[in-house]
Amino acid sequence: MTPDELCPLCGGTVAEVRGLMHWSEYDGVGGTILGGRCSACDTDLRRRVARGESPAWRALVPPPELLRAAVSAEELPALTARFERVTLFGQWWAEFLAYRQPGDEVWRFTGVDGTEGFAIVRQGRPLTQFLTPDPDFERGLLEREAKQSRSA
Ligand SMILES: [Zn+2]
Numbered sequence: 001m002t003p004d005e006l007c008p009l010c011g012g013t014v015a016e017v018r019g020l021m022h023w024s025e026y027d028g029v030g031g032t033i034l035g036g037r038c039s040a041c042d043t044d045l046r047r048r049v050a051r052g053e054s055p056a057w058r059a060l061v062p063p064p065e066l067l068r069a070a071v072s073a074e075e076l077p078a079l080t081a082r083f084e085r086v087t088l089f090g091q092w093w094a095e096f097l098a099y100r101q102p103g104d105e106v107w108r109f110t111g112v113d114g115t116e117g118f119a120i121v122r123q124g125r126p127l128t129q130f131l132t133p134d135p136d137f138e139r140g141l142l143e144r145e146a147k148q149s150r151s152a
Contacts (some may be wrong), residue, residue, distance in 0.1 A: 012040025014057060020046075044099065047150045061126040062109045062119055063097035071118065072105040079118075085141060086133045096120065096130040 014036040024030035031050025044060040084090035121125040
């Protein structure tokens, strides 16, 4: 096994490998995005297999220094309600929460470009992440809902 095939964080073997996306290009050559989970440190991993790109696994996590605060258990239902209004995000959020094991926490983080995200954190180490919908899109959705409830 080459280093490219192992977890970039701990060198563990990658389990639960599955195809997430595949695309074709005009000349018939395409690429694939694979997902996996490190069997040793349990980090969520992605790998792009495409021409001209490194096929190494990458950890789908924010750098720990971007973590801001733990989300309380009381706040989670409101976040679930928020993301369930946006197509696909409700499902992604449910999959994100399903990553947790007893004792894991949900933390809020701010990406280097200002995006809002959440991470599952185990003993201070982020294991996977969820990025929130585009803020302009969410604002538009709320405005449409408010308009509809006024006219109803
Ligand atoms: Zn690992």
